[in-house]
Amino acid sequence: MALVVQKYGGSSVAEASRIKRVAQRIVATKKAGNDVVVIVSAMGDTTDELLELAQQVTPLPPGRELDMLLTAGERISMALLAMAIANLGHEARSFTGSQAGVITDSTHGKARIIDVTPGRIQEALQVGQIAIVAGFQGVSQDTKDITTLGRGGSDTTAVALAAALDADVCEIYTDVDGIFTADPRIVPAARQIPRISYDEAMEMAACGAKILHLRCVEYARRFGLPIHVRSSFSSREGTWVVSDPNNEGIEMEQPIISGVAHDRSEAKITVVGVPDKVGEAAAIFRTLADVEINIDMIVQNISAAATGRTDISFTLPSADGTVAVTALKRIQEEIGFEKLLFDDQIGKVSLVGAGMRSHPGVTAKFFGALADAGVNIEMISTSEIRISVIVGQDEVDSAVTAAHRAFDLDVDQVEAVIYGGTGR
Amino acid sequence: MALVVQKYGGSSVAEASRIKRVAQRIVATKKAGNDVVVIVSAMGDTTDELLELAQQVTPLPPGRELDMLLTAGERISMALLAMAIANLGHEARSFTGSQAGVITDSTHGKARIIDVTPGRIQEALQVGQIAIVAGFQGVSQDTKDITTLGRGGSDTTAVALAAALDADVCEIYTDVDGIFTADPRIVPAARQIPRISYDEAMEMAACGAKILHLRCVEYARRFGLPIHVRSSFSSREGTWVVSDPNNEGIEMEQPIISGVAHDRSEAKITVVGVPDKVGEAAAIFRTLADVEINIDMIVQNISAAATGRTDISFTLPSADGTVAVTALKRIQEEIGFEKLLFDDQIGKVSLVGAGMRSHPGVTAKFFGALADAGVNIEMISTSEIRISVIVGQDEVDSAVTAAHRAFDLDVDQVEAVIYGGTGR
Known part of the structure; x- marks a missing residue:
């Protein structure tokens, strides 16, 4: 039995019908005999809508309160996803970043993860539940305030939790089939890359490839955690990011x-x-x-x-x-x-x-x-x-x-x- | 210096402009020399919208996940309110029910408060901050899961926190001037009641008067806490609910x-x-x-x-x-x-x-x-x-x-x- 960590971005859970489809994929992974931990982003444009609300109230929202506001987004998507899984007859429990043990520093808006203590996630897995975790958020070690991790935060949550749980793989779901040799919108003949090294993936990320964030790949490389970037709209193999693609x-x-x-x-x-x-x-x-x-x-x-x-x-x-x-x-x-x-x-x-x-x-x-x-x-x-x-x-x-x-x-x-x- | 607990309902914070007006009232109370703790409901129709989302996902959402979902509503309103206060130059900190120490049993959807340990609220007050607390929500003592208090929950949060903090008054803000002798839509000659006993307010609540919930008045009576029901759209005195209105x-x-x-x-x-x-x-x-x-x-x-x-x-x-x-x-x-x-x-x-x-x-x-x-x-x-x-x-x-x-x-x-x- 493997431990699989899956991360679904905002477009994968943008509406109820998509949440139900994601739930089916999660249940299929569970039925295949795996323990499953899912990290989820806020639905579609939720984060932008919350930012717009904040702007209506003040041009300069305090970081602590902006983080409190934005973390409502994942709270909504993770609860809905847990419900959709329950509707398929499987037990799921949603956890905030704080409940999942994502401990950060106090830099609101771009907090860094300093520890992950996923005791509650492990307890849920031990009783056969699927754990759904809010991406992008944590709790500060010093002040116990809610923090957000900034750009690419959900990917980072996924990799950090996967590393702390000693997962077999971290699957990052997106709306394309993986990492491509070039942007297919520019080069129609671009092809999907089956395997790539951490170093190459980091350079790609640093140079504008939007699929994986630099920070998340850095984290995975440090722990030797394989990342599988794949589409939430198909069951095709995506791109594996590993230490040595040819070993x-x-x-x-x-x-x-x-x-x-x-x-x-x-x-x-x-x-x-x-x-x-x-x-x-x-x-x-x-x-x-x-x-x-x-x-x-x-x-x-x-x-x-x-x-x-x-x-x-x-x-x-x-x-x-x-x-x-x-x-x-x-x-x-x-x-x-x-x-x-x-x-x-x-x-x-x-x-x-x-x-x-x-x-x-x-x-x-x-x-x-x-x-x-x-x-x-x-x-x-x-x-x-x-x-x-x-x-x-x-x-x-x-x-x-x-x-x-x-x-x-x-x-x-x-x-x-x-x-x-x-x-x- | 008095300690004033204020509760604002969903219609008082339904949009950014109303949130800013509520912030002004809060700041005025603070400037008058009071310590201020504010309990806030979700904005306008947010709770209904979240329930509708849940229904799109499953006809029978599990209680734990429904509570997780619905509590996103107060998270949004309380963060925005704290921002609006900051914009007026005063320090405010928002706290979830859990952070505010609202400890409940594990009955999702209609949890009962079994303890209130408002240490973080007291710390905030001690350094001169205005504390904004999410109404309607708590955390279960046994499972550490997020719970909601059910109908009238925000009023109950307000009274329970006011009692635990030994507040001088709990002000419940609504869209009318207080409790009336009858519904003014039926009896245009109805008048606002200046003072009423807990017993009478409880009977009124139990008999369909919608201003105050039975549970909140019960709680206030037990602790002898004066409730002041008043309009968030005017500065007029409202209705005082006290043990002996003629003393x-x-x-x-x-x-x-x-x-x-x-x-x-x-x-x-x-x-x-x-x-x-x-x-x-x-x-x-x-x-x-x-x-x-x-x-x-x-x-x-x-x-x-x-x-x-x-x-x-x-x-x-x-x-x-x-x-x-x-x-x-x-x-x-x-x-x-x-x-x-x-x-x-x-x-x-x-x-x-x-x-x-x-x-x-x-x-x-x-x-x-x-x-x-x-x-x-x-x-x-x-x-x-x-x-x-x-x-x-x-x-x-x-x-x-x-x-x-x-x-x-x-x-x-x-x-x-x-x-x-x-x-x-």
Whole structure:
């Protein structure tokens, strides 16, 4: 008998009929002889509706009360799901994050899990019940106040509980069949990836792939917990995220590149004419850190000898653009830079693949494909298993399509053996 | 400095603008130098909407999960109210029933409060915060599951917390100015009652007056806690419910009758031709108790000597009619009664007044007034401070109007001294 943790997102439980379908899937898993723990998000647009209500009351809701408000969303969906399971003749019990033992720090709105003590979940499983747990929420260790985990919180709840319960697998249900080699809306020939490593999945998440959140994959990697990303609308195998996708003795042709991710949510700021002195760059990025802005890529031009000045470009979430520009203008005189350029018409395209460690020439092939497609590269950054470029936002689609084809990822180019894995 | 507990019902917080207005009232109470604890119901129709969602999922939701679902309603309203107070520059903290220490038994849907341990509320008050508490909910002592208190639950939360905190007053806010001598929609000359005893308020509640729930008044009487029923739409004094409304040395002409209550929600069942043997009536009412039906009035005719048979009539909530009739039909043969009559076109009209203890002739005057108005009396029941009659449903208005006038309750008949009290 296995212990299966399943997580269903908001769209999977957006209305009563969908909740009933999810209940059937849960009961089927239980009937197959598994213990089942289910993590559920708020129904559909509930969270947005609650945020809208809060905005009607005050433009600046206190974090503690906003968390209290938002956690009503999962409370509704988890109770309804438990009822739907009861209606199928199986016993289910719903638990809040606090009841499930999700202990966090006190940072309202983006609390971090510091401990998981799932005693009540274990008791429920021992008497044969299906446990339904509210995602996204916990209780602070110090103040006993209700907290929320922020973006991707429900996935993180699922992985953290699965790890604490020593589950055999954490299934993340979504509205697509798993992780794809590229966004199928851009590349119709994109294919679903049967198995991928934690490292690759983290790079994909960090580069804009929306299926799995970085934080949840990080957590799973730390505990060596297999994640199975699959569709709540079909029973097909999805994508397995594991430590070593090729450790099962099955000979398969490993692709060099696992996938092409893209992200249109960033903007680029260029600080023009920075005096080329020690500490100037540090001052710029300390200023940005002080206003809590996460920088992604950074490029510094070689200093022009004639002027003793350089340009520094970096990318950041577009939404933080105004705050960043305001903060930098405040230190313009002190630093002595000439001006700021702001461009939110950019996009990031990233190649991710553990295979590139052992395959030189990936960069050349990638850049060649982009050149052939007439795409101009504005910035470059690389990690051991990733190459990212910044391009014009209207060139993102061409860049993704060109890279996907260049690395033989299109469905019609792939050998059948790629699909040969048994899943797990 | 006084400790004031305020309770706001669902219509007082039905939308963001009303929540903001309630917040202003709370802040005004705080600014006047009081410690303030607020109990709040779910917004407007939220509870009905959640029940509708549950019905879409299953016709028979388990009680534990229904309670989990419904308690999301107060969670939303209390967080929004705390935000609205914060927006006015005052510190507020919202607390669930569980966090506020409302400990109940495990009877989901109609749990009884068995203890109140408001440590977190007291801590909040000590540091100058306004405490906002979810009404209607608690946590079971045995299972630590979330429970709801059933009808009138928020009023009961308010009175129970006020008693545990040794509050100076429990203010129940509603959409009218207090308790009236009759329903102003029927008797335009009805007037607001400035002060009323617990006993009278309980009889009024039991007889269909909808302002205060019986259970909440019972609780307040046990602890000698003054209740002030008032409108959330005005700052006028409302109705004070106290142990002795006349104990302040103010000479006032005490009316014999405090008010006329009515109730159209009952039905009457007559069991015709019951053999007049020992134990037959007991068997009938045990059968009804077994299916959890609350009987109100009972009348048994004198047995007709010729037949050795009698008729037994009783009233019960109309909604329970089908269940009662079905249960009685099952024992028809065993008991040997002839037939059942069911009538839901009835209404109950009740005179309530502590003064009737010392005023003989109230019954005669009441019945005379009804006779003059052409109203036929079907059943009668009395207590020390109440006389109730069952009449045809279409005669309820005439009966209430006639009784109200007969006992000099109409506004234009009342001496000004009636209004002379200072409230408290």
